[in-house]
């Protein structure tokens with residue numbers, strides 16, 4: 001037999017190897033193998049078996065190790081789809097299917113030597129005959145211990161029976177006990193049990209969703225198996241997930257729960273453990289390689305039936321997933337930013353389709369794509385319109401900043417009189433306030449009044465962000481940090497100005513305006529690690545902080561009952577981005593931030609400060625009217641043929657040599673031209689909105705339309721089968737989420 005093998009450095013090629021007869025039974029598609037490659041050996045995966053090869057002379061392959069690492073066939077198929085759909089190479093697709101810890105072969109199953117009674121009757125016989133002999137006391141103690149504690153290690157025996165290793169040796173020699181190797185896996189929960197919780201009695205909306213899941217689980221022939229669960233925060237979506245998983249579990253089916261990394265908190269995990277015990281696998285970014293390997297093995301060997309994790313948990317090697325849940329399905333973090341640039345939500349739907357699983361997509365503000373599919377009958381739509389606790393929604397006010405940005409002394413201010421008064425009110429009542437601005441740093445740009453100089457990163461086509469605390473300028477794209485100049489670097493004038501606003505400036509303005517308030521700030525400048533994050537959240541929770549200022553880091557999931565006011569400093573920030581998803585993102589962000597207000601007894605209030613009070617996105621967000629926003633956004637997208645009206649893909653080109661970059665992009669386009677038909681448009685090559693990053697010029701092609709299969713094939717061909725100039729990088733981004 002022949003195996004077609006892919007290795008990590010395959011460059012999209014599979015290689016044929018002969019399978020030696022003696023290991024033939026152990027080789028299947030997906031098996032990890034060791035293959036001779038040049039002068040050395042490499043690990044690879046079998047993609048297919050074949051009777052013959054077109055090559056006359058083949059080398060033999062070997063089994064990689066004893067771990068039986070094998071990509072299940074269902075995942076291999078999914079990988080194949082990813083490769084074609086996202087125009088990636090084969091090895092890139094295979095790489096995403098497995099955690100690095102499993103793929104690399106550096107980590108193996110850990111085993112311990114455990115001891116057991118060899119033969120119960122002989123053992124009892126020995127004990128009876130020797131019970132009165134003082135010299136046999138230690139051996140008898142060991143035997144009695146092993147009778148009650150099978151699979152004990154030498155250490156456990158020594159400790160519990162106070163015997164040395166010689167006793168164990170004697171018993172082995174006497175054939176009274178035996179030993180064997182037992183696999184041990186790391187325990188993520190360190191043996192601690194979570195406090196158990198019972199299923200809550202569902203409200204009518206929840207019941208509808210759970211019934212639908214149950215019906216679909218019981219009708220495998222039903223083709224429409226994806227549910228969009230559209231419910232505001234606190235409408236009880238998570239409770240639906242939990243009960244849906246219980247239904248799958250009762251039918252012996254596995255469940256996968258995807259959550260954005262940022263929501264994968266101990267609190268979330270605790271809720272799942274409280275319902276299902278410790279037999280769940282949690283895949284988060286803090287796992288060690290050992291833990292990741294062990295979790296993969298646990299899933300693969302059917303030791304757990306529930307996985308909860310971020311993006312990559314989608315590839316949990318279950319044999320029979322019955323339910324796949326994608327919480328916060330609109331989150332852009334589900335799109336992988338490196339090849340194969342897949343969207344976990346879309347791959348989840350595809351995996352569901354391939355394996356006939358029920359898929360639940362949950363969100364308060366569904367992506368336009370998913371809502372469109374639901375409206376068109378491709379997905380089931382289950383709205384959950386009421387909050388579980390019948391708390392009133394916060395009052396949302398639009399504050400026109402064009403009028404209000406001067407204070408009583410005629411000075412420019414970031415806080416409108418309305419917001420200022422509202423904050424003072426809260427402080428007087430001992431309530432808490434969140435001020436939100438989606439921009440870190442002190443100022444956005446440093447400019448010179450005299451010559452117009454603007455401080456920009458020399459490697460990237462963006463302005464530096466100024467930090468006053470550190471007196472530095474930094475680039476958010478390449479991380480370059482330089483000391484802030486005190487005079488204009490171009491004309492030496494001291495008349496330099498810092499314009500634009502970031503959270504650091506808001507913080508110092510707040511310190512001036514709200515004199516006695518205790519103020520905290522959360523953004524990527526102040527929160528360097530998980531610890532500082534927890535610390536800040538805890539002191540806010542304890543009430544040691546009155547006003548919390550932050551970026552989108554504070555937008556999600558936080559539950560602080562004493563926060564009764566949320567101020568959004570520039571609600572329209574982000575709307576100006578040259579990206580057709582800017583309105584959608586802004587709407588989602590405002591909705592999320594607004595949801596932080598009034599989670600306790602007192603009704604919350606939200607103030608949206610804006611320079612565009614008439615803007616539709618701002619108005620619909622303030623009215624908490626998702627559907628009107630959706631209709632508005634769709635009318636714009638339809639006109640411009642943006643998704644979900646047709647697909648959108650971009651091909652990116654990067655090079656330090658701008659001319660080469662452009663030339664190659666033009667050649668690439670010319671190669672695609674013969675496949676462009678009347679349902680497809682291609683535009684470019686044009687400079688990307690951020691023209692240069694880390695010293696590399698960037699050009700892109702934008703392709704929009706329907707029926708893109710042939711074009712995908714051609715793009716894949718050009719990227720992987722044709723030579724690309726050495727100094728140019730090219731990649732495709734299918735269903736691109738960012739147009740920058």
Ligand code: ADP
Pocket residue numbers: 200201202203206231232233234235236237238239240388389
């Ligand atoms: P979401 O995921 O939509 O934010 P959750 O499922 O977390 O909502 O529910 C919000 C809160 O309401 C949780 O504290 C949860 O325990 C509670 N809850 C959910 N469903 C019910 C129910 N049917 N009866 C009582 N409490 C519920």
Ligand code: ZN
Pocket residue numbers: 448449450451452453488489490491492493
């Ligand atoms: Zn100057």
Ligand code: ZN
Pocket residue numbers: 457458459460475476477478479480694
């Ligand atoms: Zn830079």
